[in-house]
Amino acid sequence: MSSFNFDVITLFPKAFELINNLGVLTRALDKNLINVNLHDLRQYGEGSYRQVDDKPYGGGAGMVLKPEPIYKAYESIKKSPKSKTLLMTPQGKVLMQEDLARWSSLNQIIIICGQYEGFDERVRYLADEEVSLGDYVLSGGEIPAMALINGVTRLLPGTLGAPESLLEESHQDVLLEYPQYTRPEVYKNMKVPEILLSGNHKDIKNWRQVQSLKKTLKRNNLLNKSIDKENKLIKKIISDYLKNGMPNIDELKLDKDKNFGCD
Numbered sequence: 001m002s003s004f005n006f007d008v009i010t011l012f013p014k015a016f017e018l019i020n021n022l023g024v025l026t027r028a029l030d031k032n033l034i035n036v037n038l039h040d041l042r043q044y045g046e047g048s049y050r051q052v053d054d055k056p057y058g059g060g061a062g063m064v065l066k067p068e069p070i071y072k073a074y075e076s077i078k079k080s081p082k083s084k085t086l087l088m089t090p091q092g093k094v095l096m097q098e099d100l101a102r103w104s105s106l107n108q109i110i111i112i113c114g115q116y117e118g119f120d121e122r123v124r125y126l127a128d129e130e131v132s133l134g135d136y137v138l139s140g141g142e143i144p145a146m147a148l149i150n151g152v153t154r155l156l157p158g159t160l161g162a163p164e165s166l167l168e169e170s171h172q173d174v175l176l177e178y179p180q181y182t183r184p185e186v187y188k189n190m191k192v193p194e195i196l197l198s199g200n201h202k203d204i205k206n207w208r209q210v211q212s213l214k215k216t217l218k219r220n221n222l223l224n225k226s227i228d229k230e231n232k233l234i235k236k237i238i239s240d241y242l243k244n245g246m247p248n249i250d251e252l253k254l255d256k257d258k259n260f261g262c263d
């Protein structure tokens with residue numbers, strides 16, 4: 001199987017040394033599942049100072065990355081047929097698990113990291129997609145790029161020791177993952193829920209589904225969004241839940257008669 005190539009255009013290639021010490025990523029690098037090829041933007045800078053930035057036309061604070069060095073760096077990268085170019089920008093679409101899953105079927109991602117006040121608007125023409133790590137502003141695209149590389153890599157076959165762990169993870173579908181516990185049974189007076197020690201797999205499965213739903217409701221309420229009651233998976237969980245009559249119904253604010261009320 002050929003390696004997945006991440007080609008990163010950055011002014012701070014040293015920032016990516018971190019990924020050599022990040023468990024899953026290190027393993028993927030060692031097993032040649034991925035290559036992280038760093039393209040130092042400074043090398044493509046202009047003149048004896050290797051200038052990569054300049055003042056914005058029309059005035060304003062800070063410096064803007066010039067288009068020529070970024071285009072030159074971009075053009076120096078060998079493209080594979082299954083390649084996408086992603087521009088790191090707080091103006092982009094906020095990164096979601098489904099994006100990582102979509103990109104994991106490629107074999108190359110070219111990532112362009114901005115710095116300073118960002119980049120000349122003409123750089124946007126290089127991008128297939130614009131990606132934001134979240135609705136806040138960081139000083140550079142390196143941390144978002146590393147998040148993206150990490151998130152895609154752990155979805156690649158052969159990367160995770162236990163790939164089945166991907167199936168029940170948060171954001172894999174609409175639900176967040178249920179609470180997880182490991183030894184010891186009691187820690188600082190906090191006890192592992194009895195049901196997890198019961199050995200009753202059916203009850204444990206039900207309990208986990210209910211907890212997943214509770215966590216999801218809580219988070220969505222915080223975000224002031226309502227959960228998608230028409231979603232097939234949620235409907236199934238609720239109907240299983242109502243059939244099996246698990247104990248925490250009040251806490252969940254589920255009303256058997258009204259079927260499902262999450263307000």
Ligand SMILES: C[S@@+](CC[C@H](N)C(=O)[O-])C[C@H]1O[C@@H](n2cnc3c(N)ncnc32)[C@H](O)[C@@H]1O
Pocket residue numbers: 088089090091112113114115116117118119131132133134135136137138139140141142144
């Ligand atoms: C200080 S930011 C520039 C922000 C720009 N002036 C604006 O208002 O849109 C510098 C660079 O950091 C990166 N960056 C900052 N926040 C980001 C975010 N939330 N997601 C992705 N990249 C981000 C981008 O590459 C951006 O070009």
